[in-house]
Amino acid sequence: MTDTGARLRELLARDEPLVCPGVHDPLTAAVADAVGFDAVYMTGYGTSLSKIGYPDAGFITMPEMIDNAANIQERVDVPLIADADNGYGNATNVVRTVREYVKAGVGAIHIEDQTFPKRCGHTKGRQVIPREEAVGKIRAAADVRDERSEEFVLIARTDARGTGDGSLDEAIGRVNDFLDAGADVAFVEGPTDGDELRRIGEAVDGPLVYNFVGDLGSSPYVDLDSLDEWGFDLVIFPVASTLSTIANVYADLDAFAEDPVAAMRGIDDAFGETPVGSLHEFSGFPEVVEWEREYLPEEDQDKYSGSLGDDVE
Structure with a gap:
């Protein structure tokens, strides 16, 4: 197996948060690699939009996501963290999903507890599966990691905060259960302000991800020093390359039309x-x-x- 997981674990162990720009294909990943980032993140939203032309609403399939992840990881020299959505089914489906991502050679994936079809973690209408079922999916993923590639990094995400009756306490409880089930890193999607981020840092017993989506969603703009102070180890900017691509291509082609x-x-x-x-x-x-x-x-x-x-x- 590749050593991307081991390299990623070393990066996450540093004293400062690991910053990962989002990329949606091998081309944008190659640009990020050329700039000099230590790791990159494959956005599910950007992959869906660039690969099949649909929004992040459960339309893209597991083979399409893995194909994109494999091509990105082949193109860059740094570890790739890939979106694995909700594992594309129940716990038994998760077994195959994780096996395929391990074969793709990526350094890490994150799996969320949304129902199917899932949707972008910063849009209304999300729902989550029962906590016990979600824990079973993370246990399945952790067992595959231990069997196939122990250095592979498993990130467990909850969208419980963003559901109709979601609470931050429920989200924190879920990710702590996910860590107990074998996840390496916890990911609470959709905290609404700095106070919630601080509470997550205090209450979650493990490494943490912050999903920096900017104006696309509900999570606030926060400086990296604050995230570091609150205990966040990984900061992903999922739509960085996707928004940049749309904005710059639009500007250039608008000028081209003239x-x-x-x-x-x-x-x-x-x-x-x-x-x-x-x-x-x-x-x-x-x-x-x-x-x-x-x-x-x-x-x-x-x-x-x-x-x-x-x-x-």
Whole structure:
């Protein structure tokens, strides 16, 4: 197995919160990796929207999510934390879900206690399954982790705070039960203010995640120093790349509609100001050339002589 889980555990053990930008595909993950983040987070919302064109409302399937996670982890050199929604069924379904994510080589997943179909943790109308059933799903996930990859990090999330009659006490009680059932990290979705975050830090007996969604949802903007003080070990920004992609592509294509040539020049100039090199360099063409030189017949290199196009060596 890969060592992404072990590397992630080392990062979580540091004295400061681990900050993970959300990515929704291998391309946005490669950008985050190039910037220099220590780990990245695969957003379920962004994956659903970018891969199948639907919102985070239970439409995307387990194989589609795992396929995206595997491709992202293959593309980056840092551990990936992946959204595994509600495990795509009951506890027996969770067994296969966790096995597949372990095979994908990711460093961690989080599983939530929502009913099916689930929805974004910052929209109205969420419901959660009974606590006993949810604990059974986490026990199943922990057993698979112990059997298949002990360093794999299991994050257990509750959406109980955001249900119609949800309370913070119920959410805290659930994640403490999840930790007792074998989860490595606790994730209370949807705290509404700093006081609730402080209470979570005081009452939860284990490492903590904060889901920094900004204006998309109900969780507040909080500075990292406060989150560190309150005991949060991991801060994910799930829709960072997705919102950035939509905003920047919209702006560029809006300009493109007015003057395509000038807009294309502006896009080229903006790309040239980044430190990633050319598009061919960033995408990995030089490595492909190295593979050709190493493994293909020598005469196969003749195709480069006198041919037109950008130099990809």
